[in-house]
Amino acid sequence: MATLEIQGLTKTYGQLKALDNVNLTVQEGELMAVLGPSGSGKSTLVRSIAGFVAPDAGHILLGGRDITFERPEKRNTAMVFQSYALWPHMTVLQNITYGLKLRRLSPEEIARKVEWALDLVDLSGLEGRYPRQLSGGQQQRVALARALVVDPEILLLDEPLSNLDAKIRYRLRFEIKKLQKRLNITTIYITHDQEEALSIADSVVLLKDGKVLQAGRPEEIYSNPKNSFVAEFLGASNVITDLVLQDREGLYVMLGGARLPVPAYKQPGEEVSIVIRADEVELGGEMPEGDHEHVSFSGKVNDQMYLGSRRRYEIETVEGHSLLIDSDRELPTGSVIRLCVDRDKIYIY
Amino acid sequence: MTGVKATKWWRAMILKLVIITILGFAIFGPLAGTLLWSFAIKWYWPSALPQEFGLKYWANALTGRSQVLDALWLSISIALIVVAVGLLVSIPAGYALARFDVPWKKVLLVLFLMPQAFPQLPVFINMSSIFYRLNIAGTVAGVTAAHLVVSLVYSVWITTATFKSIPEVLEDAAINLGASRVGAFFKITLPLAAPGLIASAIFVFLNSLDEFTGTFFVGAPYIQTLPILMYTASMGYNMQAASVIAIMLTIPSLVFMAILERFLKAEYIRGLGV
Numbered sequence: 001m002a003t004l005e006i007q008g009l010t011k012t013y014g015q016l017k018a019l020d021n022v023n024l025t026v027q028e029g030e031l032m033a034v035l036g037p038s039g040s041g042k043s044t045l046v047r048s049i050a051g052f053v054a055p056d057a058g059h060i061l062l063g064g065r066d067i068t069f070e071r072p073e074k075r076n077t078a079m080v081f082q083s084y085a086l087w088p089h090m091t092v093l094q095n096i097t098y099g100l101k102l103r104r105l106s107p108e109e110i111a112r113k114v115e116w117a118l119d120l121v122d123l124s125g126l127e128g129r130y131p132r133q134l135s136g137g138q139q140q141r142v143a144l145a146r147a148l149v150v151d152p153e154i155l156l157l158d159e160p161l162s163n164l165d166a167k168i169r170y171r172l173r174f175e176i177k178k179l180q181k182r183l184n185i186t187t188i189y190i191t192h193d194q195e196e197a198l199s200i201a202d203s204v205v206l207l208k209d210g211k212v213l214q215a216g217r218p219e220e221i222y223s224n225p226k227n228s229f230v231a232e233f234l235g236a237s238n239v240i241t242d243l244v245l246q247d248r249e250g251l252y253v254m255l256g257g258a259r260l261p262v263p264a265y266k267q268p269g270e271e272v273s274i275v276i277r278a279d280e281v282e283l284g285g286e287m288p289e290g291d292h293e294h295v296s297f298s299g300k301v302n303d304q305m306y307l308g309s310r311r312r313y314e315i316e317t318v319e320g321h322s323l324l325i326d327s328d329r330e331l332p333t334g335s336v337i338r339l340c341v342d343r344d345k346i347y348i349y
Numbered sequence: 350m351t352g353v354k355a356t357k358w359w360r361a362m363i364l365k366l367v368i369i370t371i372l373g374f375a376i377f378g379p380l381a382g383t384l385l386w387s388f389a390i391k392w393y394w395p396s397a398l399p400q401e402f403g404l405k406y407w408a409n410a411l412t413g414r415s416q417v418l419d420a421l422w423l424s425i426s427i428a429l430i431v432v433a434v435g436l437l438v439s440i441p442a443g444y445a446l447a448r449f450d451v452p453w454k455k456v457l458l459v460l461f462l463m464p465q466a467f468p469q470l471p472v473f474i475n476m477s478s479i480f481y482r483l484n485i486a487g488t489v490a491g492v493t494a495a496h497l498v499v500s501l502v503y504s505v506w507i508t509t510a511t512f513k514s515i516p517e518v519l520e521d522a523a524i525n526l527g528a529s530r531v532g533a534f535f536k537i538t539l540p541l542a543a544p545g546l547i548a549s550a551i552f553v554f555l556n557s558l559d560e561f562t563g564t565f566f567v568g569a570p571y572i573q574t575l576p577i578l579m580y581t582a583s584m585g586y587n588m589q590a591a592s593v594i595a596i597m598l599t600i601p602s603l604v605f606m607a608i609l610e611r612f613l614k615a616e617y618i619r620g621l622g623v
Contacts, residue, residue: 050525073527085522089540098536099526150526 002063002153002186003028004049009058011044011210018044019055020210026154026203029184031177033201033218035191037233041210042190046156049188050079062153078152082159084143086131092118092142093127099150117149120179137168144176148183155180155187161196173200194234198222206230228273228349236347237278240321244270253348256297256317256339262348275347276323282340283313283327293343299323300336315339386592406589410597416578417594424575427489428557431496435504435553436546438497443508444534448517461502472498473566480567487571495563500553507552511545512538551605558601 004026011019018041026032036042047053049060051072060068067075078099086095096117100110118124121141131139140160147155160176161169177200180187191197197204198218205215214226225231232239242253246268252259253272262272299315302322313331315323331337386392387406389399410417445451446458464472476495477486485491515538523533539546561576569577575598583591 050521052521052524072521073524073529076527077525079522079525081518081522083516083518085516085518087519087522087537087541098523098528102527102532146522146526 003061004154004186004188005059005061006045006049007059007061009045009048009055009060011041011048011053011055017041017210019048019058022058022207022210022212024205024212024215026186026188028186030202031180031187031189031200033189033191033197033204034207035194035197035204035233036207037192039209040207042192042207043158044210045207046079046158046188046190049154050077050156051075076150076153077156078147078150078154079156079158080140080143080147080160082162084131084139084163086139086142086146088131090130091127092123092129092131092134095131095142096146096149099146103150113149113151117145120148121145136164137172140164140172144179148179148185153186155185157187157189159190159192162191162193169196176200198234206233223344225275225347228275228347231275231347231349235277236275237324238274238276240274240276240323241271242274242319242321244268244272254319255295255321256299256319258295258297260295260346260348273347273349275349276341277345278312278324278326280341280345281323281325281327283325283329283331284337284339294340295343295346296338296340298336298338301331301333304331304333383592383595386588387596389589392588406593410590410593416573417575417590417597420573420575420578420594421597423489423573424558427493427496427574428554430489430493431500431557432550432554434493434497435500436550438501439504439508439549440546442505444512444538446505446509447512458506461505464498465502469562473563476563477566486567487569489572492564492568492572492574495567496557496560499560499563500556503556504549504553507545507549508542511542511549514545515541548609551609555602555605559598 004024006022006024009019009022010017020041022041022045024032034042034045044053048055049062051067051070055068058068059066062075062077087098090098093114096114097110100113105113114127115124118127121144123138123141123145126134126138131142134142140163143160157176161172164172173196176189189197189200201218203216204218204221206213206221208229214221214230216224221230222234225234225236228239240255242255244251244253244262244266246252251262251264251266251268253262253274254260255274260274266272297317299317301313302316303314305312307326310326310328311330313325313327315325315337317323325339385399388402388404390401390403390405392399392401409415446454451457473495476498480486480491480494485494519537519541520530520533523537524530528536559576560574561580564572564574564577565580568574573581575594579591579594579598582588582594
């Protein structure tokens with residue numbers, strides 16, 4: 001177990017900046033989720049930590065040791081690949097044993113460690129199977145056992161659950177988190193799924209075009225997204241663009257007849273983004289007199305969709321903006337209603 | 350009405366029978382003729398079947414210090430050398446072409462294809478004149494080289510395709526756990542490539558065993574492989590000896606084809622299962 005420090009890491013492929021001056025610190029025993037859309041550089045990041053990509057600039061320190069240009073087989077990182085990369089001509093046992101044999105451990109020690117790993121991921125009894133005879137979830141566990149059995153300083157998970165169906169993914173997410181906490185192993189978890197990142201991680205890093213857009217605890221980054229891209233990527237379904245207006249009281253923008261103040265760094269006439277999450281607006285709620293913590297505005301129900309536990313409404317404001325709002329209330333299409341939202345939950349960039 | 354239908358049915362049936370008969374003759378006719386010839390002692394025109402059957406020519410070919418057995422061992426030895434050298438060249442070449450950005454990759458592949466692009470005769474005639482200057486004409490080395498020129502293109506291409514079908518991430522996983530690049534190749538990639546490599550080796554072996562033109566121009570008259578011997582026998586109107594050799598040449602092909610099919614199937618299933 002060790003602290004991982006990444007300093008000014010940069011990697012360019014031709015014109016494309018896969019990593020652009022990335023700085024990160026993962027504390028000992030911390031699980032950091034690296035979140036980003038495809039092409040954001042998160043795979044390049046994890047592959048350069050493992051040693052498969054040589055960075056153009058910057059340093060990678062693992063437990064204080066500079067491993068930037070160390071050969072991948074000497075780094076003592078263990079990676080779980082998106083495709084699991086289990087060796088199809090080897091049994092589960094052979095797959096898990098391989099890394100230990102390379103470390104020239106005694107047969108007794110190998111047997112003891114393999115038993116520990118099989119027990120850890122709940123695969124005892126399947127040692128003799130070949131990967132093709134296992135389900136996707138079981139293959140994933142073998143990959144995890146194979147990585148953990150060599151006692152790595154850092155665990156690298158590259159989209160480990162993205163090839164599984166939703167139900168198994170949900171369950172394995174918790175199992176990985178429990179395992180990681182139990183072993184107290186420093187872990188980097190690459191994903192493009194915001195919910196996965198927020199639910200599993202101690203800290204989240206959001207990557208786009210090779211740059212770190214925002215890093216912090218999941219609660220922090222969710223409640224204080226730095227810009228409209230972060231907010232939208234973290235699951236906000238409404239990003240409205242409008243122009244900044246100005247009067248004697250300052251800069252503002254109109255939404256549903258309500259006046260929303262705009263940060264001072266904007267210019268009048270400039271475009272501004274209003275970000276609102278679908279589940280953070282109360283439909284039909286009346287705001288008490290003198291309430292300064294909420295904003296109330298109006299809109300018309302244009303359309304609706306039944307989602308089981310709730311309904312999704314398409315609301316049109318007087319400015320012609322369309323908003324998606326989730327609510328458990330039943331409202332007829334065409335009705336004009338009031339909407340109420342916490343001032344802190346409207347993000348204006 | 351029924352009369353018309355019946356006529357149609359008969360017409361279709363007769364057409365089918367005619368086509369099947371023609372195909373049957375085309376496929377089995379020459380084989381049956383060869384088989385008959387190999388067991389014939391006397392077979393004079395215009396008789397449909399040999400006048401006298403016997404095992405004399407088989408006995409000649411297979412017993413004692415026979416020319417046929419010598420030629421068979423020579424053919425097999427040359428084929429095995431060609432397979433060994435072919436694998437030694439095509440495994441590294443195929444791996445490099447599959448995994449790395451080899452400079453001049455296209456030029457290299459075209460170069461390998463070159464001998465196939467021209468008619469075989471001028472290629473081998475030129476080769477024989479070059480080999481005479483190099484003093485390897487009429488030697489096993491010369492014939493082996495001629496066979497390699499023919500088969501290397503196939504073996505390099507099959508090997509490249511085989512290595513390409515093995516995901517690189519499987520090697521990455523081994524290296525990540527502490528294996529060297531060479532270790533990962535021998536422990537992971539090579540075993541996974543084995544079916545493709547064996548298929549390619551069998552292909553090269555059969556190709557060399559049956560090769561005639563190159564052997565004839567480069568090796569004659571000192572190198573007497575089985576196909577050369579068969580040619581000489583049939584030129585001397587010794588149809589029986591030629592037929593015996595022809596059948597002996599067919600047997601390894603049939604056996605290896607069966608093996609090849611098994612390996613190709615195994616690889617196919619593996620491809621689906623992973």
